[in-house]
Amino acid sequence: QVQLVESGGGLVQPGGSLRLSCAASEINFNIYTMAWYRQAPGKQRESVASISSDFRTNYADSVKGRFTVTRDNIREKVYLQMNSLKPEDTAVYYCNGKYRDVADYWGQGTQVTVSS
Numbered sequence: 001q002v003q004l005v006e007s008g009g010g011l012v013q014p015g016g017s018l019r020l021s022c023a024a025s026e027i028n029f030n031i032y033t034m035a036w037y038r039q040a041p042g043k044q045r046e047s048v049a050s051i052s053s054d055f056r057t058n059y060a061d062s063v064k065g066r067f068t069v070t071r072d073n074i075r076e077k078v079y080l081q082m083n084s085l086k087p088e089d090t091a092v093y094y095c096n097g098k099y100r101d102v103a104d105y106w107g108q109g110t111q112v113t114v115s116s
Helices: none
Strands: 003-007 010-012 018-025 033-039 046-051 057-059 067-072 077-082 091-099 103-106 110-114
Touching: 003 091, 018 033, 018 091, 018 110, 033 067, 033 077, 046 067, 046 077, 057 067
Parallel strands: 010 110
Antiparallel strands: 003 018, 018 077, 033 046, 033 091, 046 057, 067 077, 091 103, 091 110
């Protein structure tokens, strides 16, 4: 019954922007650390951005200054605003929700392709 559902992926030109959304259900959303991961073909899954229950954020060096992660605890959603997109940002992006070592949930992923 626990669900994380991503949306907002698609095809965008280099330098463009996208905003990814992740809608949560059946979790105590406000106590979870929410994060975005991505995985490109043939590469390891990597952490992109995270936001804790007290709104502390972390970013991968490769996206710092270009991506912004936010959360809306009332609507139980987390967002990833992606600006100045580069071809190397092309990947499947996954939403993750984690509460200590008790619970760890993943969305189905959404494809982001940056190409001219």
